[in-house]
Structure formats: C-alpha cells, structure tokens
Amino acid sequence: MTQALPKIPGTTPFDGEQARKGYCLNKMCYSFNSAANRAQFLEDEEAYMRKYGLDERQKAAIRSRCVLDLISAGGNAYYLAKFAGIFGLDMQDIGAQQTGLSKSQFQAKLRAAAN
C-alpha cells in the first residue's frame, strides 16, 4: 500500500482521485483545443456541459469561472487553461484569482521572488 503523503498547502496534485473525479470536466476542457468547439460552448454553455456529462458541482464551477472550485471539482491545470483561454485570461489572471490578489499585486509577488 502507498501511504498518504503530507499535504502541501494550497496544492492539489492531480492524482488518480482527482483524475477520476474530474474526467468529464477535463474532457470538456480538452475539447476546447478546437475553435469550433469553443464557439459551440459560447453559444450554449448549458447544452455543452450536458453533452460532456458534467455533474452539478462542475457545472456550477464552470458557470462561476472560479478556478479553485474547478480544481476542487477535479479539474486539471493544463486543461483548465484551455477553458480560461476562451475568455482571453492569461496565467497571471488565473493566479491572481486563485490567490485573492489583484493582477498587479500578483505580478508584484512574482517579481519579489527574484530577490
């Protein structure tokens, strides 16, 4: 048996448990590699989520665009980035949202790591 490893604060490794939980959500986000699929999602989000079989929690997280909720619902960073891309959000926007900072505060935090 593998033993549970100590939790790293603010971090959810995308392990088997997450992968099982988030399969439909991640599959939907993976589909956003295609421009036609991105357009279809924007046209009718609810129908698109139904097509991929998202559960209620995942649907709510997609509606709210809340990245922490999406991760908690099994979303993987790499696939979620494709979802964020639909709205023209970059990684610093996503970082700011997850850390509760403004984008400029988040950027300052990054720059501070250089010292």
Add this chain to the structure above:
Amino acid sequence: MARLIGGVATSHIPAIGGAIHKGLQQQPYWKPFFDGFPPVREWLGRTKPDVVVIFYNDHGLNFFLDKMPTFAVGAAEQYANADEGWGIPTLPPFKGELDLSWHIINTVTEQDFDLVTCQEMLVDHACTLPMKLLWPDGDCPSVVPVCINTVQFPLPSAKRVYALGRAVGDAIHTWESDKKVAVLASGGLSHQLDGERAGFINKEFDLQFLSSLLTNPEWATQFSIHDLVEKTGTQGVELLMWLAMRAALTTNTIAVRKVHSNYHIPISNTATGLLALEAMGVSPFTGAQPVN
C-alpha cells in the same frame, strides 16, 4: 556512429509564442528572457546538429487522460503543431528522424523501459517554442520527441527519468549514422499555476539545481516527486526534462562545458531558465578526445 554534441534546456511558457509573434522580444518585460538566447544560437550555428532529441511534456494536445503514457517516443515522418486553445500561432510541422526514433525505441526498451511509440504525434508549445527560440528562422534540425508525463500523478521519479536520459544517450551514441545529435529539454523551472499557492517560485532551489547540472548531475535524483512539487511547484516538476537531457550527456563523454546559462524571474508565473552544455568528450570544436 552518431556524435552527441551537447544539450540545451529551456522554459516553454505559451506566452513566449505570442511575444515572438508580436515582436516583443526587446520590450522590458521580455528582454531579460530573450537576451539569453543569442549565445546559444551562436553555439548551435557553429556546432550544427542535424537532429535533436527533445524531452518535453505534453499539455493536453496529443495526449488526454483517456490514455496517458509515462514515456512516449515519437516515430513519425513529421510532427505537426495544432491549436491548443489559447490563440498562440500554430507553427509549421517539424521533420522527424525515423531511423533514430526506432533506434532509441529498440535500445531503450532493451534497457527495460516500457515505452509508448507514436507513429502519429501532435507536438505542443513545449516542443515548438524551444525550436523557435533556438532556430528563429525555421532552419531547424530534424526531431525525435520524447514525451514525459507531468500531467497525471503518479509521475515517473527523478531517478527513473535520469535513467531514461542515460538510456537515450546510449542510444544516440550507438546509432549508426554520421549525423550530429543534440539533446534538448523543455520545461520549468520552479512554478505553480494552480491552487492557492499559484505563483510559487523557489529561486534558491532553481539555482542549486542549475549548479548541480554542471557539477553533480545526479543531485536531483535524491528527491521524490512529492519533494519536487513542494520545492518547485506543481509545474516545477518539469525540471525532470532538464534532468533527462543532462543524464543523456553522462554517457560516453568526459565532461560537459557550460556554453551559456540564463535565469530570469518572472515570465508569466514562472522562473525561466536556459542552459546550454557542450559534451567535451565528443566535441570536434574543443580538441577534447572521445572516450572511445
């Protein structure tokens, strides 16, 4: 036999593609990153590798969670890039090097690695951006992509990745060809995109890791994946690519010489790194003698 001339490791942030496309290389935000590359391009222009083997991690272009290989080797005549969903420009296909692909597959499997082989393989920004950064005019070598899973845990251990790198190095040295080969690594360094710890960067560890690649290449193999996530962030584990590249240069070579390195914080959410190493034992340019 083929000659392994050295290796280059670099970060691969998607935003780099946009910056190149928009010609932002000399803007204050981008300049410290892009200014690292001319000395490495100059070295590549002199040493002229015919083929590169690139260790990289796919980000959900070629592989989805339906089938997630730990190690996958490309064996295609060409590798196309495609839309990744972020609006970064799609680059033209790269030419493959089928003989070396299959030689690597055969040799590495003989050394007890269980690979996935891909006769069709899309390559994402992790492959295309290093090629664009190192050969901006597009006159790049042919390619053998080696994809290492950093998407879905469990990930291969640093120790295992190091062994893979060595096995790939052995394969390059035993390839019956007069071609010159370089190894590339695409990933890292410390960064975390997801969770409340997003924006995590660990300069101290990165610099220690960079230094270890010169003096003590096995140093990072002491760490578990959990250790590496803690020390470098959930995506910082991409430093596994650097380790594979460096391990390939421990075979059949006397030593490595640092051609150039660069380290800059931040681009996007990452600490970016660049390192070019020349394999002294097999270099026609330094006068060093081959080991055998």
